[in-house]
Amino acid sequence: MQRQTPQRRAVLAAVSAAKAPLTAEQVYSAAVCAFPHLALTTVYRSLDAYVEAGLMRRSIYDDGIARYEIAAEHRHFLTCTICKKSVPLSVCPFEQLEEQLVRETGFQISGHRMEFFGVCPECAGKQAQKKQEDDE
Amino acid sequence: MQRQTPQRRAVLAAVSAAKAPLTAEQVYSAAVCAFPHLALTTVYRSLDAYVEAGLMRRSIYDDGIARYEIAAEHRHFLTCTICKKSVPLSVCPFEQLEEQLVRETGFQISGHRMEFFGVCPECAGKQAQKKQEDDE
DNA sequence: TTACTTGCAAATGGTTTGCAAAGGG
DNA sequence: CCCTTTGCAAACCATTTGCAAGTAA
Numbered sequence: 001m002q003r004q005t006p007q008r009r010a011v012l013a014a015v016s017a018a019k020a021p022l023t024a025e026q027v028y029s030a031a032v033c034a035f036p037h038l039a040l041t042t043v044y045r046s047l048d049a050y051v052e053a054g055l056m057r058r059s060i061y062d063d064g065i066a067r068y069e070i071a072a073e074h075r076h077f078l079t080c081t082i083c084k085k086s087v088p089l090s091v092c093p094f095e096q097l098e099e100q101l102v103r104e105t106g107f108q109i110s111g112h113r114m115e116f117f118g119v120c121p122e123c124a125g126k127q128a129q130k131k132q133e134d135d136e
Numbered sequence: 137m138q139r140q141t142p143q144r145r146a147v148l149a150a151v152s153a154a155k156a157p158l159t160a161e162q163v164y165s166a167a168v169c170a171f172p173h174l175a176l177t178t179v180y181r182s183l184d185a186y187v188e189a190g191l192m193r194r195s196i197y198d199d200g201i202a203r204y205e206i207a208a209e210h211r212h213f214l215t216c217t218i219c220k221k222s223v224p225l226s227v228c229p230f231e232q233l234e235e236q237l238v239r240e241t242g243f244q245i246s247g248h249r250m251e252f253f254g255v256c257p258e259c260a261g262k263q264a265q266k267k268q269e270d271d272e
Numbered sequence: 273t274t275a276c277t278t279g280c281a282a283a284t285g286g287t288t289t290g291c292a293a294a295g296g297g
Numbered sequence: 298c299c300c301t302t303t304g305c306a307a308a309c310c311a312t313t314t315g316c317a318a319g320t321a322a
Contacts, residue, residue, distance in 0.1 A: 003296055003300095023286090038304095040304095041288085042304070044286095044287065045288090048288095049302095138276060139275095139276060140321075141278080143278075176312095177281095177313085178277080180311090181277080181278085184313095200286085202311085
């Protein structure tokens with residue numbers, strides 16, 4: 001993270017504006033409006049630079065695709081295993097647990113990730129509907 | 137998961153014997169001894185079949201590579217961000233939190249994943265040592 | 273017998289890298 | 298000016314897929 005460029009500003013703006021973690025492709029789509037000549041490669045390198053600088057966090061989801069978000073925004077999500085929709089959670093009850101882990105393992109804990117998986121109300125409704133149709 | 141084959145038995149045995157989640161490559165290495173003509177593709181397909189059947193769980197780590205483990209073994213890990221070593225945790229204090237999430241979101245929760253990141257005692261020691269050398 | 277499985281080889285696709293040109297400080 | 302950054306194209310590499318031959322039930 002040594003230099004400011006319009007490309008990096010566009011990338012940062014895109015990630016900052018998002019209300020959920022974005023894929024590199026999504027960042028590209030959002031940033032290309034602000035900087036039309038942008039290359040996807042540059043998005044990857046800018047994101048890496050921001051992660052390296054500690055400004056963003058990178059998580060690889062179960063689909064194998066990485067998402068990026070502002071590091072300061074410490075959030076957890078509840079993800080529907082059917083439609084992949086994510087609901088951000090407000091709670092993060094782990095400070096206490098982290099202290100305990102430090103005592104037990106000697107690690108200097110720098111972060112954590114937690115994700116719940118399940119079926120959201122809409123998908124559950126559709127499944128029930130489908131099952132009923134199949135039974136007829 | 138419709139048929140039993142020596143290949144699948146070898147794959148299941150490898151994952152069962154492991155004390156930590158394995159990559160497909162690692163499963164292959166372990167299973168090839170029991171079944172020398174095994175193909176990596178077959179390992180992937182067998183693992184998929186077991187995951188589909190609910191017998192195994194698949195998680196993609198931050199290096200982008202998937203690990204497989206027996207689904208019944210519900211465990212969390214503490215991972216060193218420097219040497220990547222993982223320490224399995226004994227605790228899983230989330231049943232209560234899951235209930236709360238069901239009430240708040242209406243999701244039918246089927247699972248979760250939680251991972252802590254930090255620096256293990258050895259890496260911290262090496263870092264301190266290196267810093268001291270740099271200062272001289 | 274007859275689907276399901278396997279092995280091989282090739283394709284896929286998100287991500288990374290080499291290199292010459294562009295541009296920030 | 299120097300060194301980082303960019304864009305393009307090509308490489309990477311874990312994983313997936315097509316297909317013909319093999320095999321469990």
